[in-house]
Amino acid sequence: MTLDQNWFTERCKEAGSAFSLQIKRKLHDEQTPFQHIEIYETEKFGNLMTIDGFVMLTTRDNFVYHEMMSHPVLYSHPRPRRVVIIGGGDCGTLREVLKHPEVESVVQVDIDERVTRLSEQYFPELCESNADPRAELRFGDGIQWVKDAEPGSVDVIIVDSTDPIGPAEGLFSGPFYKDCLRVLGSDGLLGQQSESPLYHTQSIIRPMHDEMRKAGFLDTLTLHFPQASYPSGWWTATIAAKDMPVTFLREEACENKPFATQYYNDAIHRACAATPEFLRRALLD
Numbered sequence: 001m002t003l004d005q006n007w008f009t010e011r012c013k014e015a016g017s018a019f020s021l022q023i024k025r026k027l028h029d030e031q032t033p034f035q036h037i038e039i040y041e042t043e044k045f046g047n048l049m050t051i052d053g054f055v056m057l058t059t060r061d062n063f064v065y066h067e068m069m070s071h072p073v074l075y076s077h078p079r080p081r082r083v084v085i086i087g088g089g090d091c092g093t094l095r096e097v098l099k100h101p102e103v104e105s106v107v108q109v110d111i112d113e114r115v116t117r118l119s120e121q122y123f124p125e126l127c128e129s130n131a132d133p134r135a136e137l138r139f140g141d142g143i144q145w146v147k148d149a150e151p152g153s154v155d156v157i158i159v160d161s162t163d164p165i166g167p168a169e170g171l172f173s174g175p176f177y178k179d180c181l182r183v184l185g186s187d188g189l190l191g192q193q194s195e196s197p198l199y200h201t202q203s204i205i206r207p208m209h210d211e212m213r214k215a216g217f218l219d220t221l222t223l224h225f226p227q228a229s230y231p232s233g234w235w236t237a238t239i240a241a242k243d244m245p246v247t248f249l250r251e252e253a254c255e256n257k258p259f260a261t262q263y264y265n266d267a268i269h270r271a272c273a274a275t276p277e278f279l280r281r282a283l284l285d
Helices: 062-074 092-097 113-122 142-148 166-172 174-183 197-215 251-255 266-272 277-284
Strands: 002-004 007-012 017-031 036-042 047-051 054-058 082-087 105-110 135-139 154-160 184-193 219-226 234-241
Touching: 007 047, 017 047, 017 054, 017 113, 036 113, 047 113, 054 062, 062 092, 062 154, 062 184, 062 219, 062 234, 062 266, 082 092, 082 142, 082 166, 092 105, 092 154, 105 113, 105 142, 113 135, 142 166, 142 174, 154 174, 166 174, 166 197, 174 184, 174 197, 197 219, 197 234, 197 277, 219 266, 251 266
Parallel strands: 082 105, 082 154, 105 135, 154 184
Antiparallel strands: 002 007, 007 017, 017 036, 036 047, 047 054, 184 234, 219 234
């Protein structure tokens, strides 16, 4: 990350690329026990949160990520009543999950409470459902929480994490996936952000599929969506199904969803599940 003449630039060295946003001013700078959080006001993208120099979210385009992290996996489960979010400290995914009236409880476990408190201050629209009686905010180690959870006690687990470095590294591991499998009930689904297929097919996406299946998940599927502020502008979420194929089970319910979205709908759901040929070959090799 660099700041040069009022431009924030995140460099993706392994891909030889960079993404920049023009900055008006810095709003906040804090080193927590876990990570370095900065908040900026940008010229065109609203507020920007970075963690350890990497873009986490902007006001302008976060809706795509948060909707795609929540609605596809929930509409792929026959009856998603009990949901757990690992990470997700900005609470945008929590807000989207709570739009589903069939969801009875959501536990969100993020290691760094400061991400949530700063989101309440600088991204209040993402936190508007934090007081929903179905929501429980916990601050601690999500890996340990899953390890300690009762078998079969959860319908859907959503891993809304940072990149697989630092505190989030263990969220991309075989032991974590085995614990998730144990905690999920019948028809259970795990949904996890899985980076860019253009940059991370071999380093992240294929190993995720391999480890999820080794852990015992029956089926896996990577979903695709644009994300302007993330490396390459092309992002994914990967779904792992405990004991059934990953399918769009509640298509009719999605077509008649009782809430508004900005990006996600039934046509997007069907389209995002299409696998590009290079990724299909990589996953078959």
